[in-house]
Amino acid sequence: MTADSPLNRWEQRTEVPLALASLAYLAGYAVHVLATGLPGVWRDLCLAVTLAAWALFAVDYAVRWRLSGQGPRFVRRHWLDTLVVLLPLLRPLRIVRLYEAVLRRRGEPRLSLHARVIVYAGVSTVLLGFAGALAVYAQERGAxxxxxxxxxxxxxxxxxxxxxxxxxxxTPVTPLGRFIAVGLMACGLALLGAVTGSFSSWLIQVFASEGERTGEQKGKHGAERGAEAADGTGPPGS
Amino acid sequence: MTADSPLNRWEQRTEVPLALASLAYLAGYAVHVLATGLPGVWRDLCLAVTLAAWALFAVDYAVRWRLSGQGPRFVRRHWLDTLVVLLPLLRPLRIVRLYEAVLRRRGEPRLSLHARVIVYAGVSTVLLGFAGALAVYAQERGAxxxxxxxxxxxxxxxxxxxxxxxxxxxTPVTPLGRFIAVGLMACGLALLGAVTGSFSSWLIQVFASEGERTGEQKGKHGAERGAEAADGTGPPGS
Amino acid sequence: MTADSPLNRWEQRTEVPLALASLAYLAGYAVHVLATGLPGVWRDLCLAVTLAAWALFAVDYAVRWRLSGQGPRFVRRHWLDTLVVLLPLLRPLRIVRLYEAVLRRRGEPRLSLHARVIVYAGVSTVLLGFAGALAVYAQERGAxxxxxxxxxxxxxxxxxxxxxxxxxxxTPVTPLGRFIAVGLMACGLALLGAVTGSFSSWLIQVFASEGERTGEQKGKHGAERGAEAADGTGPPGS
Amino acid sequence: MTADSPLNRWEQRTEVPLALASLAYLAGYAVHVLATGLPGVWRDLCLAVTLAAWALFAVDYAVRWRLSGQGPRFVRRHWLDTLVVLLPLLRPLRIVRLYEAVLRRRGEPRLSLHARVIVYAGVSTVLLGFAGALAVYAQERGAxxxxxxxxxxxxxxxxxxxxxxxxxxxTPVTPLGRFIAVGLMACGLALLGAVTGSFSSWLIQVFASEGERTGEQKGKHGAERGAEAADGTGPPGS
Structure with missing residues (x-):
């Protein structure tokens, strides 16, 4: 895949608009659910914003499918995108991409792998938790x-x-509320896996670098530096 | 163990029939438990299907034991199969094998290790959760x-x-329902371990490949590619 | 530490008696708590057995401390033993050692690392769960x-x-019952860590061996064998 | 960063006073919350101690910011310190540093990486749990x-x-109590990640050293020693 393919250009150009559409989707849905005191016409407007954002994502999905020229395999290869088109509640996940795009534009160095995993897991959890709470609340409040x-x-x-x-x-008591709740439970499991996995791999990395140092610099002041290495995982040359 | 041993041939030939028997077992049990409105004769038929599938598995186990020529060690070496013969509720796990056999026949490449762990854990969890809910429901509904x-x-x-x-x-309140529930809890622990473990090993792998690249390609455009490597774990040569 | 030190000889000779004392301790406590219908004199006897086993462990601890010649550092180095002497409920953990001693006498090869972790975690959990349930039940039943x-x-x-x-x-409602419950929660956390950790390290090991194979045997039939390697972690030469 | 920079000297000199201030903060808050029978003047005094300790930390933060000469980047680089200044309940975490400083002064060798992670996670959990219970109790008891x-x-x-x-x-029922509870849940997730991660990396390390030994010492008595290596992760030369 070359960097100048039509698909890449499309993705670069639609990145920010689609992220804004995600925000609009979430905000519209939130106002529609929570602002029960609003006149009906405003709540309908919010619902319209939500649906328009959904339509936008469907169009984007269709265009990317077309540009990729992959046929049915596209659906399976981009299963996360497919899922997002089908389950609009997962859409806020796209905001994570916006965050990364913003970081890139400001010319800041990308975060380290572990920091990125923590940031992604944190942002996804907050957004999915908010969207899930909204959806379950919409189902449950009148039950x-x-x-x-x-x-x-x-x-x-x-x-x-x-x-x-x-x-x-x-706890939710309606069938649909419980169905959404099962999705949130799966997110909880994934979050736990992300937290535990990052911690585990960070420890292993620290341990490996400590082992290398005490091996390389034995005789100098290796033990002291090896002990310090455990506090921060800075680059070995610092 | 050569590829043409009688045991291997037996396993290849019985793979699909046994998987179908697993499905029949689960379906028969589900209809027997859930379709309370059916005439008694149909529910008995479902129970018969379930028991026949169980008998089939016992026969398969006995034949494989005989063909392996391992004597009592077979029971311990194939403890998972032994467990499945004794605890019919775990039988749906065999369907996972069918899925893999189907993939192989269609000539598709086998999934990557992490994808396979996720797929196995997901399918096993859904099947065991369904079977567990059935069994506990059968115990609890009349209590x-x-x-x-x-x-x-x-x-x-x-x-x-x-x-x-x-x-x-x-929560279950009958002793037998609680006993099955403890089994489901153990499955939950294992599922958590599988999700966390895959995530952890995936992160470690990404990290190792990132480290290798920045080491090998320093000076070219290593930092940029190293950063990209964290998004997908494609083969290093891509 | 040489293999023939007095400490080692003492530990080898007391291994089986102490494990039997652990079983007697647990059994005595269980009968004391559960057999409320027994005449008082039998329940007192069970309590005596429990206390005698406790005294036996204290004597063993003292002898080993003396033989080690380590002075106060012994308490911190053998903190698990110290804890077991102070908290008799953890004593059943010694039965795990008996299991290993039995395996060794029967000349069977020691289990692989992951199998051992799973077996230890499983046996410890069952024993601690049983002891914890006993202790909490003794506190709670009359509250x-x-x-x-x-x-x-x-x-x-x-x-x-x-x-x-x-x-x-x-849930427990008495202060002492809740105190023991907190200990069980910590055990649950540790069990979760053991299950997840073994799974994670097993996956990483499988992945590493798969990577080595596809690297070494590229050109032959490496992909096929590498795919098979994921199913079992047998030695590469099998 | 040289070892004699003003920042380092400041941190070394303020280490013990600040840790004592943390203890005073926690103790003052605990007495303020729990000792409801005290005359009002004493409880006000405790509150004053708590606020004074808070002010001390703010001063320390400001001085270190000034000495570092990093400008706004200091806030992000030392985000944990920033968080501690904003959320005084996390302040007891500094006591962990005191523990390490004490260990260093007594000339004892620093703990191994895994022991340190376990000790840090344990001490942090106990302190945060105590502080969280205090804060939630202060909110909830009158609701x-x-x-x-x-x-x-x-x-x-x-x-x-x-x-x-x-x-x-x-469970907490007030909004503020629930807000603090969410923080404690996040700590629970992190604790779980720390326990699981240490266990996982410990297993991987044991496994790697076991693999190396059986590779190096094959032919001697490698299998026996390799099996023993799994019990303790002592240095290879012991």
Whole structure:
């Protein structure tokens, strides 16, 4: 894949507009769900913004499929994009890309691998948790026997689910609410995996570099520096 | 072990029939448990299908034991197969093998290691969660003070258990239901381990390849490519 | 430390007696707690057995301290033994050593690293869960507002705690019961760490061996064998 | 950064006073919250100690910023310090540094990497759990419908949250209490990641050293020693 292919140019040009559309999608949905005091026409407008953003993503998906010239394999290769088109609640994940694009434009060096994993996992979790709390709250608030009378309860429930703590003092009771909740649980598992995995690989890396140093610099002041290496994973030449 | 041993031939020939038997086992059990409105004769038929599938697996186990010529060591070496013969609820795990056999026949390349772990863990979790919810529901629905009046509640409980969230709004109350639940908890722990472990090893692999590249290609455009390497774990030569 | 030091000889000779004492300790405590129908004199006998086993461990600890000739550093170096002497509930952990001693006497090869970690974690978890359920049950059964009227409830609670699921349908209410419960939670965390860690390191090992093979045997039939390598981590020469 | 820079000298000299200030902060806050029977003047004094310690940290932060000469980048580079200045509840984390300083003064060798991670994670968890329980208890005890009438309940809740068990028998009900609880959940996730990550990297290290030995010493008594290597990760030359 050359850097000047039409597909690449399309992706570069649509990056910022699509990220803004994601924000508009999430904001429109949030206002539609939460601002129950608004006149109906405003809430309908918000819903229209949400649907328009969705349509935009579908168009982008179709254009990229066409430009890639890959036929049906495109659907499987870009399964995350396919999923995002089908499940609009996952759309906020695109905002993570915007964050990276902004960093790149400002000419700052890209973050280290572990910092990036932590930032991605953190931002994704916050966005998915917010979107999940919105969607579950929209389902649950009117249900008989609901345990989420306020949006604060829904956020509290989403936090306890994403951290896999699961108090159970607030739980969804409607079938659709529970279906979305299962998705949030899966996100919680993935978040746990990301946190644990980064920590584990960071430790292994620190350990390997400590081993190399004490091997290389034995006799000088290796032990002292090796011990310091465990506090920060700065480049070996610093 | 040569590729043409009788054991290998037996395993290749029975792969698809046994996988179909697994599906029949699960489907028969599901209909037997869920279709309470069916006439008794149909439910008995489903139970018969389930038991026949079980018998088939026992026969397969016996034949493979005989063909292996390993004597008692076979039981310990193939402890997973032994467990599946004893605990029929784990049988759906064989469907995972069918999926791989299908992939192979269609001539598609095998998935990468991490993709395979994720696919296996996902398929196993869905199948075991479904089988566990069925078995617990069969125990719990008639119990006094039950918290699972519908199968939907049992599925919701299974999801919250497998993700180790554990809300506790729906829990089994019968001894046998709790016994099966402990098995599901163990599956949840294993699932968590699989997700976390794949993530961790994937990160370590990405990190190692990034380190190699920046080491090898320093001076060219190493930093740029090293940064890209973190997004996809494609082969180093791509 | 030479293999013939008095400390080593002492440890070899006391291995089996101490493991039997651990079993007697656990069994005595279990009968003392559970057999409420027994005449008082039998329950007192069980308590005596438990205390005698405890005294035996204290004597063993003192002798080993003396033989080691390490002075106060012994307490910190053998902190696990110190903890076991202070907290008798952790004593069943010694049974794990008996299992290994038995394996060694029967001349069987020691298990692989991952199998050993899984076996140790599994056996420790079962023993600690049983001991924890006993201790918490002894505290909780008579408390006002107890949620553990039967020992089955205590076991169910211990399982949901050790897997970090934590339904919360059964929870300790007395201060001492909660104190022991916190210990079980820590064990659950450690168990999770052991399962996840073994899985992660197993995956990394499989991946490394797969990488070496495709590197070494490229051109032959490396891809096919490399793909097979992911199913079992047998030695490369098999 | 040279070892004699003013920044380094400042940090070395303020290490112990600041750690003592952290202890004073935590102790003052604890007495202020828990000793409800004290005359008002004493509780105000405790609050004053807490605020004075906070001011001390702000001064230290400002001095270090000035001495570093880094301008606005200091805030991002020392984000943990920034967070501690903003969120005083995280301040007890500094006590971990005191522990290390004490170890260094007594001339003892620094702990191994894994031991240090375990010790840091353990001490941080205990301190943060205590501070979190205090803060949540201060919010919750007077709330209508509170589930934490005593500080013991708050500690029990903090333990079940930090281990991600999450029984849900005791949960915060006020918005601010829940906000702090979300922070504790994040700590629980991090603790889980630290435990799992250390275990995973320890296993990988043991495995690598086992592999090297069996490779190097094949023919001698490599299998026996390789098997022993799994029990302790002592230096290869021992």
């Amino acid at each position: 008989p026997g609901t345990e989420m009378p306020t949006f604060g309860d829904a956020v509290w429930w989403a936090c306890s689910t994403l951290s896999t703590v699961g108090y159970g003092d607030v | 006094p003070g039950t918290e699972m009046p519908t199968f939907g509640d049992a599925v919701w409980w299974a999801c919250s258990t497998l993700s180790t969230v554990g809300y506790g709004d729906v | 006002p507002g107890t949620e553990m009227p039967t020992f089955g409830d205590a076991v169910w609670w211990a399982c949901s705690t050790l897997s970090t699921v934590g339904y919360g349908d059964v | 209508p419908g509170t589930e934490m009438p005593t500080f013991g309940d708050a500690v029990w809740w903090a333990c079940s949250t930090l281990s991600t068990v999450g029984y849900g028998d005791v």
